Amino acid sequence: MALVKPDVGRFAKIKVLGVGGGGGNAINTMISDGQIQGVDFVAINTDAQALLANLAQNKLQLGDNITRGLGVGGNPELGRQAAEESKEKIAQLLVDTDMAFITGGMGGGTCTGASAVIAEIAREKGALTVGVVTKPFAFEGTKRMVVAEEGIEALKSRVDALIVIPNQKLLDSIDKKMTLLEAFKVADSVLGQGVQGISDIITLPGLINRDFADIKTIMKDAGSAFMGIGTGIGDNRAQAAARAAIASPLLEISIDGAKGILFTITGGPDLTMSEVNEAAKLISEKADADANIIFGATIDERLVDQIKVSVIATGFDEARLRLANLVAPRLTTVAETISSSTQEQQGQEEKTISTPSDNNAIPSEEMGEEFEIPAFLRQGR
Structure with a gap:
């Protein structure tokens, strides 16, 4: 095409x-x-x-x-x-x-x-x-x-x-x-x-192009926005990338509350319209029924057998955002939960054998309360 x-x-x-x-x-x-x-x-x-x-x-x-x-x-x-x-x-x-x-x-x-x-x-x-x-x-x-x-x-x-x-x-x-x-x-x-x-x-030139006015429709006076990024390779790569993007740990709440969604599908020269449709359909189904959805599909010749999907979600209810901020530290994605459970099972025997140094270790969360990264490492951050 x-x-x-x-x-x-x-x-x-x-x-x-x-x-x-x-x-x-x-x-x-x-x-x-x-x-x-x-x-x-x-x-x-x-x-x-x-x-x-x-x-x-x-x-x-x-x-x-x-x-x-x-x-x-x-x-x-x-x-x-x-x-x-x-x-x-x-x-x-x-x-x-x-x-x-x-x-x-x-x-x-x-x-x-x-x-x-x-x-x-x-x-x-x-x-x-x-x-x-x-x-x-x-x-x-x-x-x-x-x-x-x-x-x-x-x-x-x-x-x-x-x-x-x-x-x-x-x-x-x-x-x-x-x-x-x-x-x-x-x-x-x-x-x-x-x-x-x-x-x-x-x-960028693409299979599906949008202009600046489209971006403005979603982003103007939008307030808080959240971003998710996902990649997929091999079979069903478009669906895999889309699922990863909407389950991204960077998206602190579900996109179903967003009134505006802007997403980009990027692939190599072998990206097909069918794959674009698969990813777009999956994201659209997860979004609010009344959401304004704008998407583009672009080509990056450096991507080989890989598709990348980025999602920007805007127009959230502020009260819902405040609630999400309260519970966000307790939330994990399904993939993270499965990974965590597997690691716990694999490491069960190791956890039963502790040493004095393990018992006296300072949790990383507590270290964060007391120590700042040195300025020369932050490079002015």
Whole structure:
């Protein structure tokens, strides 16, 4: 089937703003991977040294007078003040921008403090503004999590849609032997997938194309949004990818309460319309009967015998979200439950033999209450 190639002249002007150290790391990963096309990357920071090392062509240093390029030392209030000082530069950066992604890691100083200011300016300039940010790992400490929650709350009221990726849920679903730096790399990659899941529908040629107006229908004034990502290989790969996406640990509640759903199906040149239909049907059946559903199907020639599905769900009832936040730590996917049960059975004998060091071990949750990851490892997050 021939691909529908959009008219480049009609492309929406999309900017991905990596704010703070975590945001800078995230766009570095996006640029290095080379998977996101048709967007402009901009690194925004109070740390001149971090900006110098960033791969983005466009860079903006905030708060020259307040920080003198030395960062804000994890202080969100200084981050906010730095952004306020640089309002005119931010506004100039966003001239003629149709869509702005604000991405970063909440809990530090620059992203937590400056993101809301940047988002407010972006919307004033008429840009569809979407936040894609992470919440800290548990081991980063309670203080950092509290700061992150405050930053998320401030950002939420100033963007059209906000996707919050809980790093701890990522950690719970990855290889336990993964190193610290690899774990942060995964978080950066997922931030990129959040951006890509939306931008690809607009910028890439595909079997089924959507335009910027379609995206705006789902994302404008949407409030909280959740993202799920799934992949499938081999037989029934489309259904497997769709099921994995709607059961993703990143989706903290079921998509059946969403009033708007945007999903992307990406495959190699061998992706068929039948497979697109299978995935779309499965997701549509799980969604609310009255939901506004928009999807696109794109081709990535690097995908061999593999299909990827990303789902963005919006328009949730806020009361339901608050309830979900209370019970979310107790919820696991079916796959996780089965895996956990199997591991318990296999390790039953091992658990009956304990050592003094095992009994005195400090649970990881308690360690997270007391210890923060050192700044030099966070790289300004």
